[in-house]
Amino acid sequence: MNKRFISILKYLFFLGLGIFLVWWSLHQIPKEKWGDFKKDLATANYWLVIPVFVVLALSHLLRALRWNILMQPMGYKPHITNTxxxxxIxxxxxLAVPxxxxxxxxxxxxxxEKVPAEKLVGTIVAERAVDVISLGIVFFLALITQFDVLGAYGTELFRQLFENKRGSFSPLRIIIALIVLLLIxxxxxxxxRQFSHLKVVILAKKILKGIWEGLxxxxxxxxxxxxxxYSVGIWGLYIFGTWIGLLATSGTSHLGLQHAVAALAFGSIGMIVTPGGIGAYAYFIAKVLxxxxxxxxxxxxxxxxxxxxxxxxxxxxxxLSLLLLPVYNKKKEVPVSL
Structure with missing residues (x-):
């Protein structure tokens, strides 16, 4: 089984998961509430797509500027337009292949830009490492700003996990969980240590090493x-864009930035779980709201x-970027006549 076939299988699996979450989410809506769901979609303020467009475009521009900074220590300064x-792109x-x-x-x-592709791999790892940390900070902010809601929700889940059949708290279950965690x-x-020669172990070590080197x-x-x-700006714009998105439907238009932080935190998990966040993004936002x-x-x-x-x-x-890229670089190569 070659790597390409395995990649296709992975993609189909996660795409299938996304489609399943769409189906599952729709079936979570009671029949008597279908009218409300359709009404929310029909009466939404679609003009808010324009400010969301601007906000997210700015966040992508900041991401390009940040990437250029990561290339500077290697002696490369690509044009920001190309970046x-x-x-x-x-x-x-x-969206097609994760x-x-x-x-x-x-x-x-x-x-x-004549930047060696192999040298750019480290910058991608560094970016992802920073994004993971940034997402962790967003989760922390969500917990602080909505502790009364998310804290209670987390406590309830924790309680359900560690209560016995009679509904009372079971210290034994916590001890067992800790022992299992330590054993893992x-x-x-x-x-x-024992299986360091296996490809899976070597790959895992390379990933961990790459993240450390990136940081x-x-x-x-x-x-x-x-x-x-730039990093603060990127995630700040993500939060602002999510808040504008909440204004689109009448049932969520009264929510504030603290709700946008929580929605972004959980929605980002959806973006990771399925290709492009299909199904999962909307599901996680619905659950946190x-x-x-x-x-x-x-x-x-x-x-x-x-x-x-x-x-x-x-x-x-x-x-547009795919179409303009060769045009922009063709113009760049035209010599200036004196």
Whole structure:
């Protein structure tokens, strides 16, 4: 079984998961609530797609500027236009095949800016490492700003997990869970040592090493302040864009930035779980809004609209970038006549 076939199977699996979540979410809506779901979609303010478009386009531009900073220590300074085109084409490619965009945007810069593709891999790892940390901060902010809701929800889940059949708290279950966790960690450690020759272990070590090296490379940047500001700006715009999206449906228009933070945190999980976040993005947003007394059908309608807006933006800007990239670079190569 070759790698391409395995990649196709993985993609089909996660695409199937996304389609299943769409089906499952729709079946979570009671029959008597279908009218409300359709009404939320029919009465939504679709004009808000325009400010969301601007906000997300700015976040992608900041991402391109941040990527350029990561290339500077290697002695490369690509034109920001080419970097932006590469970022958007990468997002477009990810809609078709997850992670293809990471390879493609490196290939584009290697072709048009003469930056060796293999040297760009480290910058991609660094970006992903920073994004993971940023998402962790967003989750922390969500917990702080909505502790009364998310904290209670988490406590309830924790209580249900560790209560016995009579409904009372069971310390024994916690002890068993901790023992199992320690055994898993011990098994992983032994596995890494005893089976270090296996391809899976070698790959896992490379991934962990790559993440560490990516984070370490940030400390060597000359323009650390700009890198941090761009990172804050990217996620700040994500939060702002999500809040504008909440204004689109009447049932969620009264929600504030704290709700947008929580929606972004959980919605981002959906973007990771399925290709392009299909099904999962709207489902997770609906579930977190449900904790704020928003009916599931209303939250799912809003999450669907927000997902569709992001999808359309990537398709339009990505396709334009694909068309304009060769045109821009052709003009660049034309000699100036004196």
């Amino acid at each position: 932006f085109f590469a970022v958007m 990468g997002y477009l490619a990810n 992670r293809l965009g990471e390879v493609l945007k490196c290939t584009i810069l290697a072709r048009y 960690l011990l098994a992983i450690r032994i596995w890494f 370490s490379s940030i400390g060597k940047l000359k323009n650390k302040r700009a890198f941090i500001l 449900e904790q704020n007394d928003i009916p599931f059908e209303t939250g799912f309608a809003n999450g669907t609209l927000q997902w569709f807006a992001q999808f359309i933006i990537v398709v339009i800007v990505g396709a």
